[in-house]
């Protein structure tokens with residue numbers, strides 16, 4: 145039986161739109177409802193129980209809008225709340241850490257994988273745990289990147305025009321602002337991976353695909369960089385089919401957005417850039433609404 149209801153997706157801010165974009169590209173009949181908790185971003189420096197609470201609030205908000213499946217498009221929130229949401233919700237829940245780990249495992253030949261993620265994701269040990277459950281011989285090296293999320297959110301709000309190549313594979317010399325700041329951060333984050341013969345690095349934060357060209361430059365061309373986006377889409381498609389809840393093939397999808405951001409126009413502008421389509425419908429949600437539902 146086809147199911148025309150929306151897929152719910154959430155992140156601490158704009159980063160999860162890297163996942164929403166690939167879902168919209170690859171599953172063109174599926175309607176999406178995206179929630180960005182911009183006001184409380186970043187999650188990566190917060191304690192796990194606080195992130196878990198935020199994730200539960202947002203999941204409840206989305207479920208109240210009758211979504212058919214939930215994608216936690218945030219590694220930090222996946223690490224903190226995947227299990228509890230999977231156990232407590234009546235709909236299928238998909239996180240990004242399993243898919244991200246799978247993407248890395250599929251690529252590595254040296255069996256040495258680097259993870260760049262937020263402090264919270266690294267501290268949770270979720271990536272090593274998931275990777276070792278699949279292949280215990282793989283060595284995992286983690287690098288917490290404390291300020292990349294803020295850098296991405298800041299660039300997107302302040303400097304969008306001059307950084308239009310963020311989602312492309314090539315970092316051009318004229319993208320000076322991005323080069324200077326992002327390379328510093330990527331170089332620092334890549335340092336623990338030097339001399340380890342790591343051939344694959346997982347961008348374990350959904351904000352980081354926007355810094356991929358900088359990470360590639362810092363890591364060198366021999367290292368393959370993967371993110372969770374493609375594998376997450378494959379997992380979503382698999383679960384939709386397995387549960388028999390795919391959208392009717394003829395459905396023209398709606399894309400709706402909600403955010404706790406103070407500046408909706410900034411969210412719209414930056415969000416449209418990442419999503420690759422205009423964010424025409426954005427609902428403003430207050431923290432009060434989330435906390436008292």
Ligand code: DGL
Nearest residue numbers: 156186187188219220350
């Ligand atoms: N996109 C989130 C993640 O994947 C960013 C975390 C944050 O808000 O610090 O981890």
